[in-house]
Amino acid sequence: NLSYQQEPSQYEERHLRYIGPLGKGNFGSVELCRYDPLGDNTGELIAVKRLQPNKQSNMEDFQREIQTISSLHCDYIVKYRGICYSMGRLSMSLVMEYLPYGSLIGYLEKNRQNVNNKRLLLFASQICKGMEYLQSMRYVHRDLAARNILVASETLVKIADFGLTKIIPLDKEYYRVTHPGESPIFWYAPESITESKFSHKSDVWSFGIVLYELFSYCEHSRNPKRLCLQKIGNDMQGPSIAMHLVNILKDGWRLPGPPHCPPRVYSMMLDCWAYSSEERPTFSNLEEQIKTIIQDDREGAKG
Ligand SMILES: CCS(=O)(=O)N1CC(CC#N)(n2cc(-c3nc(Nc4ccc(C(=O)OC(C)(C)C)cc4)nc4[nH]ccc34)cn2)C1
Numbered sequence: 001n002l003s004y005q006q007e008p009s010q011y012e013e014r015h016l017r018y019i020g021p022l023g024k025g026n027f028g029s030v031e032l033c034r035y036d037p038l039g040d041n042t043g044e045l046i047a048v049k050r051l052q053p054n055k056q057s058n059m060e061d062f063q064r065e066i067q068t069i070s071s072l073h074c075d076y077i078v079k080y081r082g083i084c085y086s087m088g089r090l091s092m093s094l095v096m097e098y099l100p101y102g103s104l105i106g107y108l109e110k111n112r113q114n115v116n117n118k119r120l121l122l123f124a125s126q127i128c129k130g131m132e133y134l135q136s137m138r139y140v141h142r143d144l145a146a147r148n149i150l151v152a153s154e155t156l157v158k159i160a161d162f163g164l165t166k167i168i169p170l171d172k173e174y175y176r177v178t179h180p181g182e183s184p185i186f187w188y189a190p191e192s193i194t195e196s197k198f199s200h201k202s203d204v205w206s207f208g209i210v211l212y213e214l215f216s217y218c219e220h221s222r223n224p225k226r227l228c229l230q231k232i233g234n235d236m237q238g239p240s241i242a243m244h245l246v247n248i249l250k251d252g253w254r255l256p257g258p259p260h261c262p263p264r265v266y267s268m269m270l271d272c273w274a275y276s277s278e279e280r281p282t283f284s285n286l287e288e289q290i291k292t293i294i295q296d297d298r299e300g301a302k303g
C-alpha cells in the first residue's frame with residue numbers, strides 16, 4: 001500500500017464516487033465526487049467536469065480547456081488534478097481540486113454581513129494577481145465574471161473555468177474569435193462586441209465588471225445584465241441589444257457606483273471601462289492601486 005496518498009493524474013472511473021452537482025454551464029457540468037480507491041470513504045473530494053454528452057459541445061474545445069488549466073500553476077487559479085477516462089463512453093473528464101465554499105456569487109450573497117471592504121479588496125487583488133499570471137502566459141480568459149470565481153476559504157478566491165480561454169498568437173496583441181457563440185456581452189469590452197477582438201485589455205474591462213460585482217455583493221438587483229437592459233429598454237430584441245449596448249457605452253453611460261463603494265474603487269472601475277482599450281490600466285497597475293488603497297485604509301483605521 002502507498003505510505004502516502006499519491007495524487008494520481010490518471011483517475012480510474014471505477015473508484016469515482018458521485019456525490020452531487022456543483023455547477024452547470026452551456027456545454028459542461030461540474031460534479032462533486034470522492035476518489036476512493038481504498039473503498040473506505042477515506043479518499044479525497046474532487047471536482048469533476050464532464051462534457052454534456054448530447055450537446056453540440058465539441059471534444060476539441062474541452063481538450064484545449066484541459067491543456068490550458070493543466071499548464072497553469074498559480075495560488076489564485078483553481079488547481080488541475082488530472083483526467084479520468086471513462087472507456088464505456090469513450091469520453092474523458094477533467095479532475096480539479098474541490099473548493100468547498102463554492103462560487104463567489106453565492107458566497108457574497110450569503111455572507112454579506114461579515115464581508116467588509118478590506119476583504120473585498122483582498123479578493124480583488126487575488127483575482128488581479130491570477131489575471132497577471134494568466135497574461136504572463138499569453139492567455140486571455142474571455143469570461144472573467146464573478147460566476148467564474150470560486151471561494152477556497154474565507155480569505156482566498158480563485159479564477160476558474162477556462163472554457164473560453166485562448167492563447168494570443170506571438171505576432172499579435174489580440175485574439176479574434178470567429179464564432180462568438182452565446183457570449184456574456186454585458187461583461188464584454190466594446191471592441192469584443194463590435195469586432196470579436198479579445199486581448200489583455202478586454203480582460204481588464206471584464207475585471208472592472210468583477211470589481212463592480214464584488215462591491216455590489218453580487219446583489220441580483222444590481223446585476224450588470226439587468227442594469228444594462230434597463231438602460232437600453234427591455235423592449236429590444238435580438239442582435240440590436242449588442243449594438244444598443246455599444247451605443248450607450250460610446251455615449252459615456254457606465255454601470256453606477258454600488259452603494260457605499262469607496263470612490264477610489266469606483267474610479268478604478270471607470271478606468272477599466274475606458275472606451276479605448278489603450279487607455280485602460282494593466283493588471284499590474286490595478287494591483288498597485290489596490291495595494292495602495294488597502295494600505296491607506298489600514299493607516300486610516302490606525303489614525
Ligand atoms: C461553465 C461551465 S461548467 O459547468 O464547467 N462550470 C460551472 C462552473 C463555474 C465556475 N467557476 N463551476 C465550477 C464549480 C466548482 N465548484 C467547486 N465547489 C463548490 C462548492 C460548493 C458549491 C455550492 O453551491 O455549495 C452550496 C452548499 C450550494 C453553497 C458549489 C461549488 N469546486 C470546484 N473546483 C473546480 C470547479 C469547481 C462549480 N461550478 C464551471
